[in-house]
Every structure is written in structure tokens, then in C-alpha cells.
Amino acid sequence: MIRIGLVGCGFIGSIHSLALRGLAGGGLVDARVVAAYDTDASRGEATAAQHPGAVAASCLDALVDAVDVIWVATWTAAHGEAVEAAARAGRAVFCEKPLAPTFEECRRVAEALRTVPHQVGLVLRRSPVFAAMAEAVARHGRPLAAVLRDDQYLPDQGVYGSTWRTDVHRAGGGTLIEHSIHDLDLLRWFLGDPETVAARTGSRCGLPGIEDTAVVTLAYPDGTTATLVSVWHQVLTRPSTRRLEVFCEDAFLWTEDDHLGPLHVETSAGSEVVEGRPPGWIGDLAVPAELAVPLGQYAAPSKDFLDALAEGGSGFPDAATALAAHRLVDLAYCSAAQGGVPLPVGTGPAR
Numbered sequence: 504m505i506r507i508g509l510v511g512c513g514f515i516g517s518i519h520s521l522a523l524r525g526l527a528g529g530g531l532v533d534a535r536v537v538a539a540y541d542t543d544a545s546r547g548e549a550t551a552a553q554h555p556g557a558v559a560a561s562c563l564d565a566l567v568d569a570v571d572v573i574w575v576a577t578w579t580a581a582h583g584e585a586v587e588a589a590a591r592a593g594r595a596v597f598c599e600k601p602l603a604p605t606f607e608e609c610r611r612v613a614e615a616l617r618t619v620p621h622q623v624g625l626v627l628r629r630s631p632v633f634a635a636m637a638e639a640v641a642r643h644g645r646p647l648a649a650v651l652r653d654d655q656y657l658p659d660q661g662v663y664g665s666t667w668r669t670d671v672h673r674a675g676g677g678t679l680i681e682h683s684i685h686d687l688d689l690l691r692w693f694l695g696d697p698e699t700v701a702a703r704t705g706s707r708c709g710l711p712g713i714e715d716t717a718v719v720t721l722a723y724p725d726g727t728t729a730t731l732v733s734v735w736h737q738v739l740t741r742p743s744t745r746r747l748e749v750f751c752e753d754a755f756l757w758t759e760d761d762h763l764g765p766l767h768v769e770t771s772a773g774s775e776v777v778e779g780r781p782p783g784w785i786g787d788l789a790v791p792a793e794l795a796v797p798l799g800q801y802a803a804p805s806k807d808f809l810d811a812l813a814e815g816g817s818g819f820p821d822a823a824t825a826l827a828a829h830r831l832v833d834l835a836y837c838s839a840a841q842g843g844v845p846l847p848v849g850t851g852p853a854r
Contacts, residue, residue, distance in 0.1 A: 504533050505535075505812055506537045506571045507570060508573050509523070509539045509540070509576065510574065510575050511578070511585075512540075512550040512576075514663055514664065515599060519805070520536065520554070521790060522805050523536050523554075524553060525802060528790075529787040530787070531784055531788065531806060536574075538551065538559070538560045539558075540560040540562070540566040544559065563585060570594065573589040573596050578668075579604050579674050579675055580603070582598055582601075582603055582612055583603055583611060583615075585598075586598055586612050586616060589619065590616070595619055597624065597808055598616060598623055598624065600623055600625055600684050601681065602829060603675070604671075604673070604680075605675060605833075606833035613822035613826045616821075620817040620818065621817060621818060622808040622819065623820045623821065623822060625684070625685060625820045625825060626685075626803075627688070627689055628692065629803045629807065630763075631763055631779030631781070632760060632761065632762060632766050632777075633761070635764065635766045636749065639751075639768055640756065643770070644751045644753040645752050647726075648730075648749075649693065649728075649748065649749045651729070651747045651748075652731075652747075653685075654741070656738055656739050657737060658735070669710045669713055676714060677710070677714040678734060678735045679836065683717065684832055686733065687832060688824070691831070694721070694727060695723070697722055697831070699847055700721055700845065700846055700848060701719070701720045701838050701844065702836070702838040702843060703839055704839040716734050717733040717835065718731070746759040756768055756769075762779065762797070763778070765779065782803055804818075831848070
């Protein structure tokens with residue numbers, strides 16, 4: 504049995520906790536959470552109590568000593584300490600995104616991850632609708648342009664109730680790094696690496712260093728362009744949403760759901776609706792029935808990683824994939840600081 508230690512028991516930690524408990528309880532993995540740790544001891548204790556036989560570790564080192572794999576779900580600035588402690592002990596690591604607040608710190612976290620089996624929490628890489636989008640982009644001629652809008656209400660309220668996401672020292676920034684690291688990773692997946700990155704950002708929320716709007720333009724050597732609009736707003740009734748449109752030479756593709764879709768495909772021959780399907784095992788996930796499908800967005804990549812570990816392998820997305828997306832985020836911030844000038848993708852200066 505693989506022994507899991509969960510580090511960080513806030514909002515995203517609780518999602519991972521529920522997904523891991525559902526996988527173990529459904530007999531879908533030979534693994535279970537045996538320890539939890541949070542700087543708020545009460546949260547660590549509450550999370551441990553949800554897993555039969557698990558304990559609340561007194562410190563990070565105690566958790567590392569007691570487990571085989573570390574699940575890192577702390578605020579962004581604390582990822583490095585947890586990853587490095589795990590790597591020193593030779594423990595496998597699942598690390599949430601973003602890797603770190605700055606690109607230089609991301610490089611150090613990625614270097615530590617490369618020394619052990621690992622996976623990064625860019626979970627949209629496992630979304631059925633985006634797998635269908637990638638396949639459709641590949642078969643409908645050269646991509647011409649893509650437009651991705653990502654919006655969420657400012658996450659210091661509502662179900663997120665985050666305190667650290669309004670602190671630039673713990674988060675590294677706002678909607679661009681914290682939320683749209685996913686989006687830039689998706690655009691890399693579908694379109695490859697751009698030639699230049701240009702961006703403008705703004706902050707209406709008045710939080711130092713925390714942008715709530717970002718517009719990023721990616722330009723490709725063949726003339727393809729991609730535009731990302733990322734927004735943190737105050738419409739509390741609106742859930743976190745993404746809408747992606749891609750024009751290829753032979754088709755128009757779009758979706759406005761980032762899990763199961765559907766994906767809409769319009770060609771000269773007519774229109775097609777491609778419905779995404781959850782994994783066949785989703786009904787065995789030991790959680791309330793109404794949570795099984797939405798929780799699958801986290802349970803599926805977690806299961807894939809644990810299955811890979813059981814076979815002596817590593818996971819995907821890996822540190823190199825995450826670092827490439829972080830390079831685009833970093834260039835976007837650098838461009839915005841220079842008034843939106845396009846910057847070449849490569850080894851330019853980090854923030």
C-alpha cells in the first residue's frame with residue numbers, strides 16, 4: 504500500500520483529501536492518506552480525522568518520515584519547503600500549481616521535483632473536453648487563432664474564502680499566475696510554444712501586486728495568434744468558467760466547460776457535438792453520488808499518478824511542462840511591466 508501524506512489542509516487540500524479518500528474507499532487504488540499536516544493544527548487534525556487511522560503530523564519532517572508520497576496543497580510560497588523536504592527524503596511528490604511565486608523559485612522547485620517521481624497539479628491536462636479539443640485541432644488543418652476567456656470571482660470570498668491569495672508574497676500575483684497558469688499550459692498543449700508574449704494587466708481590487716485582469720497575446724512563427732483574457736470579478740453568483748474558441752483552417756471549435764464539455768465542431772460539412780465522458784470507474788468513487796463526476800477532475804489525475812507510482816513510474820504533467828507554462832506567465836508579467844511590449848520566448852530576464 505502507498506502511504507500518502509497531505510501537506511496543506513485548506514480549500515484545495517480538502518478537495519484533494521476528498522478525492523483521495525474516494526479513490527481509496529472505492530478500492531480504486533492501493534493507497535490511502537495516513538498523515539496530514541497544516542500550519543493550522545486544527546485543520547490538520549480535522550483532515551486526518553476524515554481518513555481511517557490517519558494522524559495529524561506535528562511538523563513537516565514528521566509527515567515526510569511517515570509516508571511514501573507527499574501531496575503538496577499549501578499556499579504557493581510554501582511549496583518549495585515541502586517539495587525540497589520530500590525530495591531530500593526520496594519521497595514521491597504531487598505538487599499543486601503554481602510551483603512558486605517567482606520564476607526563479609519555480610526553477611528551484613522544478614529541479615527538486617526532477618529528482619523524485621512526481622506530478623504537477625495542472626489538472627486540465629486530464630479533462631476529457633480538452634483531450635477532444637487537442638485531437639480536433641490536430642486533424643482540422645493549421646490553427647489560425649484561439650481566444651480563451653477565464654473568469655472567477657475574487658477568491659478571497661465565497662466557497663474559496665482564501666486569505667493567502669490576496670498576499671502577493673504568498674501567491675506571487677493574481678489571476679494570471681494563480682488561475683491562468685492552467686490556461687497558458689492549455690494553449691501550449693494545443694498550439695505549441697509561441698514566438699512572443701505580450702500582456703497588459705490591471706488591478707481594480709486595490710490589493711498590492713494582485714492583478715484582477717490580464718490580457719495576454721501569444722504570437723507564433725507561422726502567424727497563428729492566441730489571446731487569453733483572465734478576470735477576477737465580483738459577480739458572486741457566477742461560478743469559475745472558461746470559454747475556449749479555436750479557428751483552424753477547416754473548422755471552428757469551441758467549448759465553455761473545462762471538464763466534460765461538450766466540444767462543438769463546425770465544418771463545411773456541418774456541425775458536431777462531442778460529449779466528454781468521465782472515467783468508467785467514476786461510479787465506484789466512494790463519495791456522494793452528486794459529487795462523483797465534478798470531483799473526477801481531481802480524482803482522475805490523482806489515480807493516474809498513484810497507478811504510475813505503483814508500477815514504479817512517474818506522473819504527467821511533470822516539472823518540465825509546468826516550468827514551460829511558468830515561463831509564459833513570467834514573460835507576461837515582464838511585458839505588462841513594460842507597457843505591453845512583445846517579448847521573445849527564450850531565456851530572457853525573469854521578474
